[in-house]
Ligand code: HEC
């Protein structure tokens with residue numbers, strides 16, 4: 158329906174190629190229309206009243222004491238309209254934060270000045286993202302350096318990618334084709350060229366394309382190699398718990414911490430455990446034993462390591478994987494600030 162609007166034909170408006178796009182467009186047009194109407198009413202009022210009470214028609218100024226009824230009307234009516242914007246907007250916003258359980262996962266790492274894409278089957282690309290039509294896709298995104306922002310206008314999705322944690326977004330592409338993807342956060346000299354294409358393919362074409370897969374094994378297999386290369390396997394034995402926790406079956410399970418809190422071992426938690434091991438110490442273990450891998454393991458390698466640790470546990474739906482930007486603390490303690498400050502010294 159929106160495609161018939163003259164705006165769409167002028168190409169001022171990107172095509173709508175995802176399941177959520179039309180919802181967002183309807184809200185956009187609703188807000189724009191209301192704003193235009195409101196602006197029109199106010200301007201008209203200013204012009205009419207200025208004309209009606211002009212000096213020549215009113216040599217003696219008329220005293221107007223005000224009208225409670227009128228004031229209530231122009232306060233309450235816009236308030237109700239804005240509540241509609243709020244409720245509608247909140248509904249779309251929350252839907253955008255909640256990927257469906259069957260979403261397929263793709264990993265994106267932003268780096269000055271390119272987007273690196275990793276697929277669970279081990280395939281990887283730069284500035285190209287291949288997705289099947291009609292299937293929800295969840296992107297888990299990290300930044301290697303500065304703040305970037307991942308944006309696909311045709312899908313009406315965009316999310317900042319902030320260094321230090323995972324960000325995520327999801328969409329369901331509805332029309333096969335090629336769509337622009339961008340970095341929409343100024344990130345340095347070549348920011349303008351930090352973009353690429355999303356290729357939306359029908360199921361068959363996608364199956365053909367993805368059977369290419371990774372030449373170096375799946376993401377989890379790549380992670381297994383890194384696990385040995387970085388010496389993780391010398392401490393984290395597969396079945397025998399010594400000075401280091403066993404990582405088998407860890408993924409997405411609650412972990413009891415030394416300071417009494419409990420966290421869920423999602424992507425964000427495992428990422429933090431690797432890059433900043435002392436941030437959260439597992440109960441029964443000691444700090445400062447696990448080396449800090451920050452600066453030694455890239456975000457892409459962390460993604461591979463997580464895939465490996467994940468593969469040591471039964472399957473978990475993508476929607477429950479690392480959708481949180483920071484590790485979730487289930488039972489935060491109020492008096493925590495003091496105790497963490499101590500452990501940092
Ligand atoms: C020198 C031994 C050592 C090495 C090497 C080591 N770790 Fe650890 N790791 C530990 C210890 C001890 C803990 C528990 C204390 C803590 O939470 O920091 C731990 C905790 C963890 C946890 C949290 C486990 C849980 O049950 O919540 C993860 C995940 C982890 N390590 C992954 C890795 C990965 C991946 C590597 C390799 C890049 C690695 N570790 C290398 C000793 C090590």
Ligand SMILES: [Cu+2]
Nearest residue numbers: 305340344351
């Ligand atoms: Cu960028």
